[in-house]
Amino acid sequence: MSTAVPALEITGLTKSFGTMRALDEVDLVVEPGTVHCVLGENGAGKSTLCHVVGGSLTPDEGVLRLYGSPYAPRRPADALAAGIAMVHQHFSLVPTLTVGENLRLLRLPDLPRRVARVRDEYGLELDLGARVGELPVGVRQRVEIVKALLREPRLLVLDEPTGVLGPAETDALLATCRRIAGSGQAVVLVTHKLGEVARVGDTATVLRGGRVSGGGPLSGLPPERLVPLMIGRPADSLDAALAGTIGLAPEESGPGEAAAPRPAAPHGRTGAALRLRDVGVRRADGTSALSGIRLDVGFGEIVGVAGVEGNGQSELMALLGGSLAPASGSVELDGRDLVRATPRDRSRAGLGVVPEDRLHEGCVPQLRVDENLFLGRLDRFRRHGVFLDRRAMGRAADDVLTGHGIRAAGPGALMSSLSGGNQQKVVLARELALDPLICLAAAQPTRGLDIGAVGAVHARIRDAAAAGTGVLVVSSELSELLVLCDRIVVAYRGELLGPVDPSAPDARDRIGALMLGAHTPEPGGSGTARPPGAVR
Numbered sequence: 001m002s003t004a005v006p007a008l009e010i011t012g013l014t015k016s017f018g019t020m021r022a023l024d025e026v027d028l029v030v031e032p033g034t035v036h037c038v039l040g041e042n043g044a045g046k047s048t049l050c051h052v053v054g055g056s057l058t059p060d061e062g063v064l065r066l067y068g069s070p071y072a073p074r075r076p077a078d079a080l081a082a083g084i085a086m087v088h089q090h091f092s093l094v095p096t097l098t099v100g101e102n103l104r105l106l107r108l109p110d111l112p113r114r115v116a117r118v119r120d121e122y123g124l125e126l127d128l129g130a131r132v133g134e135l136p137v138g139v140r141q142r143v144e145i146v147k148a149l150l151r152e153p154r155l156l157v158l159d160e161p162t163g164v165l166g167p168a169e170t171d172a173l174l175a176t177c178r179r180i181a182g183s184g185q186a187v188v189l190v191t192h193k194l195g196e197v198a199r200v201g202d203t204a205t206v207l208r209g210g211r212v213s214g215g216g217p218l219s220g221l222p223p224e225r226l227v228p229l230m231i232g233r234p235a236d237s238l239d240a241a242l243a244g245t246i247g248l249a250p251e252e253s254g255p256g257e258a259a260a261p262r263p264a265a266p267h268g269r270t271g272a273a274l275r276l277r278d279v280g281v282r283r284a285d286g287t288s289a290l291s292g293i294r295l296d297v298g299f300g301e302i303v304g305v306a307g308v309e310g311n312g313q314s315e316l317m318a319l320l321g322g323s324l325a326p327a328s329g330s331v332e333l334d335g336r337d338l339v340r341a342t343p344r345d346r347s348r349a350g351l352g353v354v355p356e357d358r359l360h361e362g363c364v365p366q367l368r369v370d371e372n373l374f375l376g377r378l379d380r381f382r383r384h385g386v387f388l389d390r391r392a393m394g395r396a397a398d399d400v401l402t403g404h405g406i407r408a409a410g411p412g413a414l415m416s417s418l419s420g421g422n423q424q425k426v427v428l429a430r431e432l433a434l435d436p437l438i439c440l441a442a443a444q445p446t447r448g449l450d451i452g453a454v455g456a457v458h459a460r461i462r463d464a465a466a467a468g469t470g471v472l473v474v475s476s477e478l479s480e481l482l483v484l485c486d487r488i489v490v491a492y493r494g495e496l497l498g499p500v501d502p503s504a505p506d507a508r509d510r511i512g513a514l515m516l517g518a519h520t521p522e523p524g525g526s527g528t529a530r531p532p533g534a535v536r
């Protein structure tokens, strides 16, 4: 490790939003030529820290030094001029433009040479003529990284860059981080994934409730020491299967280590909570996004949809949420036709939907947290059918916030003021509270959540299933599906392949093969007496 002046040195950084102290006297040192990981639970202050370094937030107190010089950015342009490039959680590309057009918006001199250098040095290939809106999410993320690297930064800050990436794309990104550090620059990497930390990090700082709870060289901070610093309780309090998936066990959790089997749903209902028959969906340009989909989710059953992103999963969720109508086929909730039902009708009928893009589709950012929690159900707080009893609503919301461990200034805080993970928890809490809840369809339910919250969400999903709800989980995290689901189908080019029994010894390999389009039949069927899943 270098003994030169630190790339970034932060001392006594404090930032409050009203009464919420997001950062409280934070100290942090990043050496050049290293990858420094910033860890912490949802709402710990990680993004706020990134925004201060990137010049989009001004601190209340504290001193920043960049390569030994005082650094006090007032706006993002100051950070860029000082040699800092940022990659935030949300994409900053213009979807209607091509990759090349997006890069030209940077107005950098000598762009072709820079693009060639980034390609040769980091192996990051781009199709400059491709329209960004049509690119898979992993490729879009690559464009964001290239965009940051084109500036030839001295410090690259990545705020949860792997949340939206599949395993191969994550590997490529982590390799890029190492290469950047290897060529002498510094990287700050915000992540929830301890496996990634162990693979690329040199040093770490852990935040908890806005304060530094620990940190130092990662050689002395194995996951079992990081976990208590992050979540305030010992690593062995985590669900065993989950611990495997975050690098606390020697092997990644896999089949056979899946969660203990749940008892069959006590209500003894037969039939399907959700039934899709021969469903076809077309995109706006007329091409087929989903075809011949047959899927049953039984009462009390958890069905997973695996697959590389961009194989029809988004359209499946849009179909269930009611924003996309099928071109053919039927969609039924407990025998009730849903095809023409509005999103509100669906929610009232008992279909909970957690969309992938919670901020834009799952909630109303400019409304309060309590209004978002009871969206569509405000009537229960009306007095004399007219006045909204805001106190009662606030009390009910407070209970939900406490019960779900949601960090917010209070029920009256604007949804947009919550950290990404806490927004996610609000959307999940709202959908899980539907009454009745016949079926819950959740896309990437734990994306962006801290490791303590992931376990809590898995427990809630299992509880809902144990109470008879059918659950459909779309996730790009195969480890998550293997610990959570009774049955897994694989989205491939708009079809659902499988099913695979996650407890089968070769489940991971079989799912991997199906992701590449292999039509391997399940020996002996799904291995359960449950309704058949995708039938191909």
Ligand SMILES: Nc1ncnc2c1ncn2[C@@H]1O[C@H](COP(=O)(O)OP(=O)(O)OP(=O)(O)O)[C@@H](O)[C@H]1O
Residues within 6 Å of the ligand: 017, 020, 021, 022, 040, 041, 042, 043, 044, 045, 046, 047, 048, 049, 407, 408, 409, 416, 417, 418, 419, 420, 421, 422, 448, 450
């Ligand atoms: N603009 C804002 N207005 C009010 N409060 C804010 C604002 N931005 C952040 N906060 C609050 O500051 C705290 C820290 O948020 P931050 O986004 O930094 O957390 P985080 O560690 O990045 O969390 P996550 O892992 O969920 O992304 C949170 O409690 C959040 O609600």
